[in-house]
Amino acid sequence: MDSRYDVVIVGGGASGIAAARTLAGSGLRTILLEAGSRLGGRAHTEVRDDLALDLGCGWLHSGDRNAWTGIAEAAGVEIDRRTPAWGQQYRNLGFSPQDQRAARDAFDHWLERMEQAPPSSDRASDALLPECEWNGHIAAMTGFISGVTPERISVADYLAYEDAATDCNWRLPRGYGTLVTANMPQDVAHRLATPVDRIALAADGVRLTTPAGDIDARTVILTVSTTVLSGDTIALPDALDPWRAAAAQLPLGRNEKLFLAVDGPSPFEPETQVLGKPGDPASASCYLLPFGWPVVECFLGGDGARQAEAEGADAAFARAIDDLVALFGADVRRSLRPVTASAWSADPRIGGAYSCALPGRADARTTLAQSFDDRIFFAGEATNPVDFSTAHGAHDSGVRAAREVLGVMGLATGTGPYS
Structure with a gap:
């Protein structure tokens, strides 16, 4: 050199x-x-059985103005422009339609309060309603979005991203x-x-x-x-x-991914999603059979990622499988097998998610x-x-x-x- x-x-x-x-x-x-x-x-894609599993960034957020979209198009790289299954609990399992509406309304109203009357503290948790039963759900969502719970989020920072983002969230089948x-x-x-x-x-x-x-x-x-x-x-x-x-x-906040292989028949349908415990700040978001592949992608944010970091990958895999068993029944356990997991917070040259x-x-x-x-x-x-x-x-x-x-x-x- x-x-x-x-x-x-x-x-x-x-x-x-x-x-x-x-x-x-x-x-x-x-x-x-x-x-x-x-x-x-x-940005790390791990290929397993010819499946491109993104352990880091996986979505072309604001895909219609994302520079990597143009780079992919110029190179002839396939882009999947389907709408994500986020926010749609598959078959309403463990999350009734009424509760889904209530949780969504609670999140939307929290966001409205931050936009219309931001707290002088600039602390996102100060815009929560203390009596709201869905504050845990909001914390789970901010864990996915920001890697932390609302107590550690600047309102001005959160809204800057929210205002700039578009609704186009696309994927790359061969990996981001x-x-x-x-x-x-x-x-x-x-x-x-x-x-x-x-x-x-x-x-x-x-x-x-x-x-x-x-x-x-x-x-x-x-x-x-x-x-x-x-x-x-x-x-x-x-x-x-x-x-x-x-x-x-x-x-940097805390976010980690776990991938489970689905061996043989299962009750899952491609391109669907479930929250493991909808009202729990540590809940995992499980994307079922992305691209129709025989895998489940479990996304952990905030408290859930911190728990996984503290307890280790084996415990995190066991918890994710338990959550899916609770929703789909005991038989699904036989179909699920740990494949790979991220460890961004444990990497001394990175130290977290974003x-x-x-x-x-x-x-x-x-x-x-x-x-x-x-x-x-x-x-x-x-x-x-x-x-x-x-x-x-x-x-x-x-x-x-x-x-x-x-x-x-x-x-x-x-x-x-x-x-």
Whole structure:
């Protein structure tokens, strides 16, 4: 590995790859360093029995304006544009139509209160009605959406995403992670299993310390998660303390996925969904036979993901199977088999799912997106003011940071082959 570059991109997730795509063809000596053994970051497709199981991002949220949609279309990658089965309890199992309406109304009214009369605390839980029996359901929903319960959600931050999002949520049968990693440009160097341990300011740029040796760069694009940025995984110069403080106000929530194989006949129907325990903040959302495949995708958010992290994958699989048995009957147990599970919170180079601003701290995203001294630039989903928590938000932030670098270098922006 050479020791001098114009640009070093730290992190090979969606934002790092988007930055690399933007810099490709610019003439700048660029390298991407990824601490892990693969590209993609929180976009990770694991192929089992020729089924593409997305352990990280799985939906093209706001698909009609999602940059990855255009990238997929340009590459001839199949996109499934069917409407998700979210919010429709299959056969009303364990969740009567009356209760479903009540739960949906409670969530909608909570959202209306935040929009029309936001609490001065900016704390989403302060918009809950204390006597509402569906507050646990609302907490389960925010766990899926934000990775945390309402006590830790900034109203302003939540509404910024809500206002920007569209109703188009599409999927990629061959995997979102597959799409992201396939789009690392071949003409930009990258190194896997090369963690950056220290970043220091030098007289003419930045010095990065890695196990493979030191690298000197004119500029650096940092795309690491807020958990990494605010922690001690990478030693950073004191001058970046304001950015570290901003990252601490944008902690990653907890979200995990479990996949169960369905062996043989089952009572499930393709493209349906159930909540395991509709009023429980730790409830799993189980997507049944996605694409008609013989699997169940169990999504855990907030309290449910935290419980899985504390107790381990075996206990999480057992709980998910118990929930499905409670809804479908004892015979279904014979059909279900654990396949694979994510562990985002346990990964020291990631440390969670996606960012959620703490109450009163939505402005931390703007702070985190600012560059330092035309030498260190920041990208990643947490730096996106409205599309945070998404792979397209990460993508757009990588493009933004790369264009800032091109501007500092005196080069035209948006002229590369992938811009």
